[in-house]
Amino acid sequence: MMQFSDLQFTKSILKLFYGKYPDLGVDLISDIVEETLIVAHNLFFTRDFVEENKDLCLKCGFCCRELECDNFDGKECLDYVNRSKVCKDYPFYEIGLETGISLDVQCNYSFKLAEKVINNRLKPYVDLDLYEI
Numbered sequence: 001m002m003q004f005s006d007l008q009f010t011k012s013i014l015k016l017f018y019g020k021y022p023d024l025g026v027d028l029i030s031d032i033v034e035e036t037l038i039v040a041h042n043l044f045f046t047r048d049f050v051e052e053n054k055d056l057c058l059k060c061g062f063c064c065r066e067l068e069c070d071n072f073d074g075k076e077c078l079d080y081v082n083r084s085k086v087c088k089d090y091p092f093y094e095i096g097l098e099t100g101i102s103l104d105v106q107c108n109y110s111f112k113l114a115e116k117v118i119n120n121r122l123k124p125y126v127d128l129d130l131y132e133i
Protein backbone atom coordinates (compact mmCIF):
# COMPACT_ATOMS: atom_id res chain seq x y z
CA MET A 1 0.00 0.00 0.00
CA MET A 2 1.17 3.50 -0.82
CA GLN A 3 2.28 5.67 2.07
CA PHE A 4 1.94 9.43 2.42
CA SER A 5 5.66 9.90 1.72
CA ASP A 6 5.28 7.86 -1.50
CA LEU A 7 2.48 10.17 -2.62
CA GLN A 8 4.54 13.26 -1.88
CA PHE A 9 7.45 11.78 -3.80
CA THR A 10 5.27 10.85 -6.77
CA LYS A 11 3.69 14.30 -6.82
CA SER A 12 7.10 15.99 -6.85
CA ILE A 13 8.33 13.75 -9.67
CA LEU A 14 5.20 14.40 -11.73
CA LYS A 15 5.57 18.16 -11.21
CA LEU A 16 9.20 17.98 -12.31
CA PHE A 17 8.45 16.09 -15.53
CA TYR A 18 5.28 17.96 -16.45
CA GLY A 19 7.44 21.10 -16.31
CA LYS A 20 10.40 19.54 -18.10
CA TYR A 21 8.52 17.95 -20.98
CA PRO A 22 5.28 19.92 -21.41
CA ASP A 23 4.89 18.69 -24.99
CA LEU A 24 4.68 15.02 -24.00
CA GLY A 25 1.32 15.45 -22.30
CA VAL A 26 0.31 14.50 -18.79
CA ASP A 27 -1.07 11.06 -19.71
CA LEU A 28 2.17 9.64 -21.04
CA ILE A 29 4.22 11.12 -18.20
CA SER A 30 1.74 9.93 -15.56
CA ASP A 31 1.72 6.39 -16.99
CA ILE A 32 5.49 6.13 -17.03
CA VAL A 33 5.86 7.61 -13.55
CA GLU A 34 3.22 5.25 -12.15
CA GLU A 35 4.78 2.22 -13.81
CA THR A 36 8.27 3.16 -12.64
CA LEU A 37 7.54 4.16 -9.06
CA ILE A 38 4.67 1.82 -8.25
CA VAL A 39 3.78 -1.01 -10.63
CA ALA A 40 7.23 -2.26 -11.65
CA HIS A 41 9.30 -0.49 -9.00
CA ASN A 42 11.55 -3.50 -8.27
CA LEU A 43 12.53 -3.89 -11.92
CA PHE A 44 13.98 -0.41 -12.17
CA PHE A 45 15.49 0.11 -8.73
CA THR A 46 17.83 -2.81 -8.38
CA ARG A 47 20.65 -3.07 -5.87
CA ASP A 48 23.23 -2.74 -8.67
CA PHE A 49 21.61 0.42 -10.03
CA VAL A 50 21.48 2.02 -6.58
CA GLU A 51 25.12 1.11 -5.87
CA GLU A 52 26.32 2.37 -9.25
CA ASN A 53 24.93 5.79 -8.37
CA LYS A 54 26.28 6.23 -4.86
CA ASP A 55 27.56 9.69 -5.77
CA LEU A 56 23.95 10.93 -5.64
CA CYS A 57 24.00 10.68 -1.85
CA LEU A 58 24.61 14.15 -0.43
CA LYS A 59 25.58 12.74 2.97
CA CYS A 60 23.04 15.15 4.39
CA GLY A 61 22.19 12.88 7.31
CA PHE A 62 18.45 13.21 6.83
CA CYS A 63 17.95 9.42 6.89
CA CYS A 64 19.87 9.14 10.20
CA ARG A 65 18.00 12.07 11.76
CA GLU A 66 14.66 10.52 10.81
CA LEU A 67 15.61 7.29 12.58
CA GLU A 68 16.69 9.21 15.71
CA CYS A 69 19.67 6.93 15.81
CA ASP A 70 21.96 7.20 18.87
CA ASN A 71 24.99 6.94 16.61
CA PHE A 72 24.12 10.16 14.83
CA ASP A 73 25.70 13.24 16.39
CA GLY A 74 23.73 15.71 14.27
CA LYS A 75 26.35 15.76 11.52
CA GLU A 76 27.73 12.31 10.97
CA CYS A 77 27.60 8.68 11.95
CA LEU A 78 29.75 7.92 15.01
CA ASP A 79 30.05 4.27 14.02
CA TYR A 80 30.29 4.55 10.26
CA VAL A 81 32.52 1.51 9.75
CA ASN A 82 30.25 -0.80 11.74
CA ARG A 83 26.93 0.60 10.59
CA SER A 84 24.32 -1.97 9.70
CA LYS A 85 23.63 -3.34 6.25
CA VAL A 86 20.33 -1.44 6.20
CA CYS A 87 22.28 1.80 6.68
CA LYS A 88 24.85 0.86 4.04
CA ASP A 89 22.14 0.00 1.53
CA TYR A 90 19.80 2.97 2.11
CA PRO A 91 17.71 4.01 0.19
CA PHE A 92 17.72 0.48 -1.26
CA TYR A 93 15.75 -2.06 0.78
CA GLU A 94 15.15 -5.77 0.62
CA ILE A 95 12.33 -7.12 2.73
CA GLY A 96 11.67 -10.77 1.91
CA LEU A 97 11.07 -10.87 -1.82
CA GLU A 98 10.32 -7.17 -1.98
CA THR A 99 13.07 -4.86 -3.16
CA GLY A 100 13.25 -1.24 -4.18
CA ILE A 101 14.10 2.20 -2.84
CA SER A 102 12.47 4.26 -0.12
CA LEU A 103 10.54 7.02 -1.78
CA ASP A 104 11.41 9.93 0.43
CA VAL A 105 11.32 13.29 -1.24
CA GLN A 106 13.85 14.67 1.24
CA CYS A 107 16.48 12.14 0.20
CA ASN A 108 18.41 13.50 -2.78
CA TYR A 109 19.81 10.05 -3.55
CA SER A 110 16.38 8.51 -3.84
CA PHE A 111 14.87 11.40 -5.77
CA LYS A 112 17.72 11.60 -8.29
CA LEU A 113 17.61 7.83 -8.87
CA ALA A 114 13.93 8.12 -9.75
CA GLU A 115 14.61 11.17 -11.90
CA LYS A 116 17.33 9.29 -13.79
CA VAL A 117 15.19 6.23 -14.53
CA ILE A 118 12.14 8.22 -15.60
CA ASN A 119 14.19 10.61 -17.68
CA ASN A 120 15.75 7.68 -19.55
CA ARG A 121 12.33 6.17 -20.14
CA LEU A 122 10.84 9.42 -21.44
CA LYS A 123 13.79 10.42 -23.56
CA PRO A 124 12.93 8.24 -26.60
CA TYR A 125 9.57 9.99 -26.87
CA VAL A 126 11.26 13.39 -26.70
CA ASP A 127 13.95 12.42 -29.25
CA LEU A 128 11.52 10.89 -31.71
CA ASP A 129 9.03 13.68 -31.23
CA LEU A 130 6.27 11.06 -31.21
CA TYR A 131 3.89 13.11 -29.21
CA GLU A 132 2.39 16.45 -30.06
CA ILE A 133 0.60 18.93 -27.83
Ligand code: SF4
Residues within 6 Å of the ligand: 056, 057, 058, 059, 060, 061, 062, 063, 064, 090, 091, 106, 107, 108, 109, 110
Ligand atom coordinates in the same frame (compact mmCIF):
# COMPACT_ATOMS: atom_id res chain seq x y z
S1 SF4 B 1 18.94 11.19 3.15
FE1 SF4 B 1 19.58 10.34 1.18
S2 SF4 B 1 21.02 11.86 0.38
FE2 SF4 B 1 20.85 12.23 2.59
S3 SF4 B 1 22.46 10.99 3.53
FE3 SF4 B 1 20.62 9.75 3.52
S4 SF4 B 1 20.81 8.53 1.64
FE4 SF4 B 1 22.18 10.28 1.42
Ligand code: SF4
Residues within 6 Å of the ligand: 063, 064, 067, 069, 070, 071, 072, 073, 076, 077, 078, 079, 080, 083, 084, 087
Ligand atom coordinates in the same frame (compact mmCIF):
# COMPACT_ATOMS: atom_id res chain seq x y z
S1 SF4 C 1 24.11 3.78 12.40
FE1 SF4 C 1 25.02 5.53 11.45
S2 SF4 C 1 24.39 5.43 9.29
FE2 SF4 C 1 23.00 4.12 10.49
S3 SF4 C 1 21.27 5.43 11.05
FE3 SF4 C 1 22.72 5.50 12.73
S4 SF4 C 1 23.95 7.29 12.34
FE4 SF4 C 1 22.93 6.75 10.41
